[in-house]
Amino acid sequence: MKIHIKNGRLIDxxxxxxxxxxxxxxxxxxAGIGTAPAGFTxxxxxxxxxxxxxxxxxxxxxxxxxxxxxxxxxLETEMSAAVAGGVTSLxxxxxxxxxxxxxxxxxxxxxxxxxxxxxxxYPVGALSIGLKGTRLTEMAELTDAxxxxxxxxDAPLTDHLLLFRALQYAATFDFPVWLRPQDAALARGGVAxxxxxxxxxxxxxxxxxxxxxALSTILxxxxxxxxxxxxxRLSSAEGVNMVREAKQRGLRVTCDVAIHHAxxxxxxxxxxxxxxxxxxxxxxxxxxxxxRAAIADGTVDALCSDHTPVDDDAxxxxxxxxxxxxxxxxxxxxLTLKWAxxxxxxxxxxxxxxxxDPARVLGVDAGRIDAGAIADVCIFDPQxxxxxxxxxxxxxxxxxxxxxxELKGRVRYxxxxxxxxxxxx
Amino acid sequence: xxxxxxxxxxxxGELHHLLSIEGLPADIxxxxxxxxxxxxxxxxxxxxxxxLLRGQAIFNLFFEPSTRTRTTFEIAAKRLSAxxxxxxxxxxxxxxxxxxxxxxxNLAAMQADMFIVRHAQSGAPYLIARHVSPDIHVIxxxxxxxxxxxxxxxxxxxxxxYKKDFTQLRxxxxxxxxxxxxxxxxxxxxxxxxxxxLRVIGPKTLLPSHVExxxxxxxxxxxxxxxxxxxxxxxxxQNERMQGAFLPSPQEFFKSYGLTAEKLAxxxxxxxxxxxxxxxxxxxxxxxxxxxxxxVILPQVTFGIAIRMAVMxxxxxx
Amino acid sequence: xxxxxLPDAEALLxxxxxxxxxxxxxxxxxxxxxxxxxxxxxxxxxELGLALPVGTLDISFYRDDFHSKGLKRKVAPSTIPxxxxxxxxxxxxxxxxxxxxxRAAMNELFDYGRPxxxxxxxxxxxxxxxxxxxxxxxxxxxxxxxxxxxxxxQAGGDKLRLVMQPIK
Numbered sequence: 001m002k003i004h005i006k007n008g009r010l011i012d013x014x015x016x017x018x019x020x021x022x023x024x025x026x027x028x029x030x031a032g033i034g035t036a037p038a039g040f041t042x043x044x045x046x047x048x049x050x051x052x053x054x055x056x057x058x059x060x061x062x063x064x065x066x067x068x069x070x071x072x073x074x075l076e077t078e079m080s081a082a083v084a085g086g087v088t089s090l091x092x093x094x095x096x097x098x099x100x101x102x103x104x105x106x107x108x109x110x111x112x113x114x115x116x117x118x119x120x121x122y123p124v125g126a127l128s129i130g131l132k133g134t135r136l137t138e139m140a141e142l143t144d145a146x147x148x149x150x151x152x153x154d155a156p157l158t159d160h161l162l163l164f165r166a167l168q169y170a171a172t173f174d175f176p177v178w179l180r181p182q183d184a185a186l187a188r189g190g191v192a193x194x195x196x197x198x199x200x201x202x203x204x205x206x207x208x209x210x211x212x213x214a215l216s217t218i219l220x221x222x223x224x225x226x227x228x229x230x231x232x233r234l235s236s237a238e239g240v241n242m243v244r245e246a247k248q249r250g251l252r253v254t255c256d257v258a259i260h261h262a263x264x265x266x267x268x269x270x271x272x273x274x275x276x277x278x279x280x281x282x283x284x285x286x287x288x289x290x291x292r293a294a295i296a297d298g299t300v301d302a303l304c305s306d307h308t309p310v311d312d313d314a315x316x317x318x319x320x321x322x323x324x325x326x327x328x329x330x331x332x333x334x335l336t337l338k339w340a341x342x343x344x345x346x347x348x349x350x351x352x353x354x355x356x357d358p359a360r361v362l363g364v365d366a367g368r369i370d371a372g373a374i375a376d377v378c379i380f381d382p383q384x385x386x387x388x389x390x391x392x393x394x395x396x397x398x399x400x401x402x403x404x405x406e407l408k409g410r411v412r413y414x415x416x417x418x419x420x421x422x423x424x425x
Numbered sequence: 426x427x428x429x430x431x432x433x434x435x436x437x438g439e440l441h442h443l444l445s446i447e448g449l450p451a452d453i454x455x456x457x458x459x460x461x462x463x464x465x466x467x468x469x470x471x472x473x474x475x476x477l478l479r480g481q482a483i484f485n486l487f488f489e490p491s492t493r494t495r496t497t498f499e500i501a502a503k504r505l506s507a508x509x510x511x512x513x514x515x516x517x518x519x520x521x522x523x524x525x526x527x528x529x530x531n532l533a534a535m536q537a538d539m540f541i542v543r544h545a546q547s548g549a550p551y552l553i554a555r556h557v558s559p560d561i562h563v564i565x566x567x568x569x570x571x572x573x574x575x576x577x578x579x580x581x582x583x584x585x586x587y588k589k590d591f592t593q594l595r596x597x598x599x600x601x602x603x604x605x606x607x608x609x610x611x612x613x614x615x616x617x618x619x620x621x622x623l624r625v626i627g628p629k630t631l632l633p634s635h636v637e638x639x640x641x642x643x644x645x646x647x648x649x650x651x652x653x654x655x656x657x658x659x660x661x662x663q664n665e666r667m668q669g670a671f672l673p674s675p676q677e678f679f680k681s682y683g684l685t686a687e688k689l690a691x692x693x694x695x696x697x698x699x700x701x702x703x704x705x706x707x708x709x710x711x712x713x714x715x716x717x718x719x720x721v722i723l724p725q726v727t728f729g730i731a732i733r734m735a736v737m738x739x740x741x742x743x
Numbered sequence: 744x745x746x747x748x749l750p751d752a753e754a755l756l757x758x759x760x761x762x763x764x765x766x767x768x769x770x771x772x773x774x775x776x777x778x779x780x781x782x783x784x785x786x787x788x789x790e791l792g793l794a795l796p797v798g799t800l801d802i803s804f805y806r807d808d809f810h811s812k813g814l815k816r817k818v819a820p821s822t823i824p825x826x827x828x829x830x831x832x833x834x835x836x837x838x839x840x841x842x843x844x845x846r847a848a849m850n851e852l853f854d855y856g857r858p859x860x861x862x863x864x865x866x867x868x869x870x871x872x873x874x875x876x877x878x879x880x881x882x883x884x885x886x887x888x889x890x891x892x893x894x895x896x897q898a899g900g901d902k903l904r905l906v907m908q909p910i911k
Contacts, residue, residue: 199633202547202570202609263426272548316526318546331518456816463801466820475804568827742813
């Protein structure tokens with residue numbers, strides 16, 4: 001299959017390209033940029049006039065909900081949601097049921113995902129067996145099975161000695177460890193940021209210190225062990241400040257922020273909108289502004305969707321009882337565009353946070369368009385508005401605070417390894 | 426970034442549900458208090474009943490047990506000639522309460538006109554109000570730590586009876602504000618009705634962060650906080666919070682924050698003392714104060730019925 | 744009939760009082776229906792020099808149109824400052840029209856006790872009855888257009904005045 005993408009605006013953040021250039025794809029690779037390789041005859045030509053052609057997105061947190069939560073979503077539905085969102089590489093956290101703590105589970109997931117011929121799936125293995133925080137998993141075996149790193153997802157990890165040993169062990173083999181900083185005791189029972197909204201609505205609160213206390217533990221142990229650590233889902237201004245300082249001191253850490261937290265704050269809970277019950281909680285406006293600045297200045301390496309499809313039965317409950325999380329893989333692109341536009345950043349810089357940068361965190365060859373690279377491509381209409389809602393989302397999870405909101409930027413084509421895996425009118 | 430419409434008001438700005446006092450204009454609060462005055466008259470007659478809500482089905486939907494509150498709503502509804510159906514829903518037997526909406530849908534199918542909802546989770550009545558058909562009214566009878574609007578209103582009724590003008594008052598709320606839905610409703614009602622100085626008094630463990638944003642002044646020293654106040658609103662301290670991480674012991678709480686005759690003497694000589702009940706004597710309040718001449722705790726209970734009659738009739742008519 | 748053709752309320756009040764005077768006993772009490780009827784009852788009470796205080800009824804909680812109209816914004820408390828049992832009561836209203844208000848008032852009165860009798864005094868009877876109710880004492884009988892309402896209002900001090908306005 002040879003594809004010619006013509007008349008598009010090619011943006012490749014990795015190389016700094018932003019120009020009207022045609023793209024030539026052959027044998028699943030980028031065969032030529034700007035000029036056709038010798039003897040190139042396209043089987044298919046895509047007219048990308050008025051569209052942006054960029055690397056397929058790389059999303060560091062997409063819950064595919066299998067195994068264990070098929071009543072909320074399935075591999076098939078969420079994989080098709082991912083390509084509809086332009087996401088061609090995704091990392092999935094180990095918080096399935098059972099958790100991804102055995103090579104067999106990881107191999108099965110990889111095998112099934114591969115057979116769907118859609119996005120590349122990169123499982124993040126469980127750091128402890130059953131995510132119970134007591135015994136380490138077989139990290140080397142899991143890496144062989146396809147895990148790109150190890151994480152404790154949102155499960156509490158209260159035993160600091162175990163965390164220390166886990167980081168030591170992972171550092172031995174340079175396995176990346178992904179940690180979500182939240183002190184379980186300080187967050188206990190809480191459902192919303194400890195701020196004026198929680199006070200007003202009488203919601204049990206999670207203080208910023210739940211994040212910063214855990215973060216300081218992680219940073220100290222990272223320095224001590226020399227482990228390669230990725231910090232997931234920062235929510236506070238103080239948290240990103242700590243990471244900024246740690247990076248300045250030369251610590252080898254990366255971090256991400258979920259796209260919802262770049263836009264929303266505690267106020268958006270309104271009158272108990274359970275779609276705004278997220279993990280970590282939406283924090284103050286000041287925190288959100290701190291996150292946005294840190295995403296812009298590169299302290300935050302990547303934006304992710306933290307895609308969490310939840311069924312109505314688990315969401316249509318009183319705020320504090322509702323399952324946390326929001327569907328997001330289809331919103332990652334438009335919400336990143338919205339952030340970049342509001343932050344007055346060039347499109348290429350905005351797109352970097354969802355392409356080249358997360359690819360670097362993930363340690364895989366993705367998120368770039370240059371000759372010879374794998375042809376994972378996203379083609380989107382940057383001016384097209386669409387209304388978020390159950391009818392416009394492919395994901396089985398319709399749980400999003402953006403329901404009813406019009407967002408700008410709609411994916412038109414998604415290519416994985418040179419194959420068109422998604423297209424829309 | 427989102428705009429949120431107040432779900433309590435209908436398109437004419439009239440009260441459709443009573444979910445919280447927050448966001449209600451002062452004239453709606455005054456209308457409820459004024460209407461309640463008329464119902465106080467009704468409750469003092471030989472026949473303590475009016476035919477206003479004849480034929481209406483009011484469901485007491487208590488996901489959290491409370492005999493007192495349920496009874497006052499039941500009396501109020503019966504005095505309005507409504508049919509009252511009491512449902513105590515055992516939350517512990519449900520797995521995490523999934524059936525809240527199912528329960529409500531079933532009851533609505535039984536031609537319910539009004540739901541009185543008590544739930545341990547903040548915001549549960551909002552969820553119900555969002556999902557019932559537009560001709561059904563929902564009254565929040567206490568949700569988690571969030572709101573207990575009829576209690577707040579009956580406290581306002583009591584204060585107005587004894588003190589007339591809200592705009593001249595100094596009011597102190599004492600105790601466990603953090604976990605108190607009553608305190609939140611009182612704070613919103615008092616600030617809406619124009620009380621110029623509102624204080625909250627308690628240890629840091631029992632005051633929510635950012636409580637100042639609700640328009641109150643924070644005191645940790647009760648002798649300073651009670652100085653020259655006109656109204657003292659005591660809060661109930663739940664048993665499970667009396668010893669542990671929030672407080673060392675009920676005795677120690679009483680030592681610093683219990684209302685005794687000596688501390689009451691710091692307030693204005695004609696200050697009144699309220700308590701939402703049930704009281705923990707010797708923990709929040711000394712018996713000599715609770716039974717003393719400045720206490721208006723028993724009248725509060727009487728007014729509670731009139732307030733609930735007023736709220737039900739106003740909602741049913743809107 | 745126009746505004747200026749309306750009879751003088753003060754004159755009607757005198758007529759009404761004259762009709763009622765021969766029937767007053769020590770057991771007679773007046774009960775005015777809020778708001779016009781209550782003003783009128785106060786004036787009649789003075790005029791007739793009755794011993795028992797005046798009662799007032801706000802019949803909002805007894806109206807038969809609650810389901811369509813809801814509760815009015817301002818409900819006044821009903822006050823009956825005497826025992827109702829065994830009394831000879833006279834309900835006082837400004838304008839007698841459909842009779843529904845009087846029905847509601849009688850229902851409310853019986854929730855206070857069992858009076859020996861209830862009679863009705865109205866300043867104006869404009870006809871249009873929808874219930875089998877009649878007044879024993881009437882100041883004047885008027886024909887009023889169906890789309891107009893006729894009401895009593897205060898005209899300074901305790902003086903009263905009749906006004907006519909289109910029904911909203």
